[in-house]
Amino acid sequence: MPDSEYRDIRRLNLFSQMAEENFTSLMRGAYVQNFPAQIELITEGEPSDFFHVVISGSVDLFSSWNGRDTSMATVRPISTFILAATIKDAPYLMSARTLEKSRIALIPSQDVRAIFDADSDFARAIVTELAQCYRSVIKSQKDLKLRTSLERLANYLLRQQRHAGGETVFELDFEKRRLASVLGMTPENLSRAFKGLQPYGVTVTGTRITIGNQGDLEHFAKPNPLIDDFST
């Protein structure tokens, strides 16, 4: 692993406070690999052999049941996934596939658990990370249960706008079919939902979104930090 990557990973909140020796030990046991797009990295139900760190590219976490499937989240560099399964030594609850060419570090789960037992700074960092993940899912659950699909889309656009710097014009960073799945609707309905937001000044050209009237859209979307602010 190149030194720059090593340092980038070390800077993650999860790893930044642990003893150098333990971090080095974790990294020594890690496999770093380049994967092409659309590769299934893990499959739900399998034992959690590896903890994953996305170094570049992006990864879709999804889940299936009875022939249906749904996107649960997207992991972008630099961050990690499947921490809870690793810690509990329990089966993966979600599958993961690369969305594009991606570079990923695979850390054997048993190493993570061993260092977790040995390094209490690492254990504490894991607490913070898990609490963050937990709260994110709760927010997403509230989004799903309390809002219509039109409201979810409106709020997603506002979040994405903020994430992209707050400009009036910005780009979606999802394929629309995946966005639909993340928002819990069909691609057809997403198309119609975009039209449904036209009265609030939203125009769409390909992946380019224009918020024509910020106030109108916000008045409709009623964003709420307890649902939409992913930083707390």
Place this chain on the structure above:
Amino acid sequence: MPDSEYRDIRRLNLFSQMAEENFTSLMRGAYVQNFPAQIELITEGEPSDFFHVVISGSVDLFSSWNGRDTSMATVRPISTFILAATIKDAPYLMSARTLEKSRIALIPSQDVRAIFDADSDFARAIVTELAQCYRSVIKSQKDLKLRTSLERLANYLLRQQRHAGGETVFELDFEKRRLASVLGMTPENLSRAFKGLQPYGVTVTGTRITIGNQGDLEHFAKPNPLIDDFST
């Protein structure tokens, strides 16, 4: 606090491994109170001043947005709620109200955070607890996104049946209106959903459920441990 309660709380996975001294210190700072039914214990958005332990009774965790609200979970003795907010020192994401007369221990959040910093066994127990909570919400998210309301009800009944000992006849432990909210539907639709399960041998009399044909119902519900098994 009576000795028996003290010991019951101590036996929780969250507290069982920590140093006696630290547990005692936590309990010394705790307030134990009896609340009547329908009391709002905490309100979403407020700072997380107290970590809560339900000693008896039951508590509904719910959330509101734009005039709507939804039940997120029910907490039954002996267990805890609002751990993530306490640890992160972040606002509550959910409100909580007693469903019945309940006895609840309130532990100042700053005490929990202080002991978390001092006692690495406690920190480790928190990891396990949070990982469990996180995985539970993911399962619930999958339930919501991958299943129709009829399928959710069918699987809920199977889970509840198992929880009640596996007998053909068992009792719902929810008021139906709350069950509806937990399952993400209206009370009216829950009524119709029960009727929709009649062809699979389900009969309902008040809160008493009879599974007339286990195989039929399971064939329809297609329960899956990665969604329905809350123990892993």
Place this chain on the structure above:
DNA sequence: CTGAAAGATTGACTTTCATCAATTGATTTT
């Protein structure tokens, strides 16, 4: 540059679900 393939959109239709109103049933209060 062209054609193939995949994604996105649109329209027509169906199913699912929420809402509203009325009624029934159960429980509590006086």
Place this chain on the structure above:
DNA sequence: AAAATCAATTGATGAAAGTCAATCTTTCAG
């Protein structure tokens, strides 16, 4: 026990969302 209250159910209706098929658009390999 009668009245009052609240939950549960039912029917009628409308809105929201899924499905299917056809068409349009974009992307990209050859």
